[in-house]
Amino acid sequence: MSELDEALYEQVTELSQEGNLLFDDGDLDGADAKFDAAWELLPEPKTQWEAALWLLAAKADVSFSRGKYADAVATLMRAAMCPDGLENPFIHLRLGQSYFELGDKVRAGNELTMAYMAAGADIFEDEDPKYLDYLKSILQPPVGQDTL
Template identity: 55%
Template structure:
């Protein structure tokens, strides 16, 4: 796989660090703007770069935390199409949670099960217990 130009890599990394700081402080709007800038720096085809996985994953995560479940769903689905996205337990978890919040229960159950299979109970530890409870209504996981 090709490597990003060092300058672009450094810029994307810096925007990601700043975005994480903003997200951690609850400034989701600014965080999304920073990750959006990072996304724009990726050369085409954007989804071919490893950085695309974490940039879209961060956009999806922040959108979810901000209550924009449709934007979270779209970004997280995109992240799964990037290098090492498919099978990433966190990405599947957040996508499943967004789908659940959107009322797409069958798709949510599929994604939440993928997260469970890759990360076990621990992947659910820091999130609302309703997601694991929902999964238990769809699968025998105990």
């Protein structure tokens, strides 16, 4: 994996941070525009860069927040192909949630399990409890524990 030059990295990071602030304020269109602008700065092939992972995750988060679950899955699958994407618990969490919302409970269970295995129950802390409840219904607690 190559690294972006420092000036470009700073531009991408700044746009991404601006997008995160807009997202947190509920301005999904503004956030998406900032993430797109940062994405456009990445040299080809875009998915080779570490920044691609968090930009795609952020774009998927916007899709998820809009209820566009199929779009979120497509973007997250692309993110999973970025450096460290397959090991990223957030990618698995949002994939699991998106599959859950699309009615694909098998894939949802697999992805939510991977998120849980990588990050523990804490990753579900700020999420709708239905996702952890679903996981509890399909996954046995660790040995010596009563619950996940």
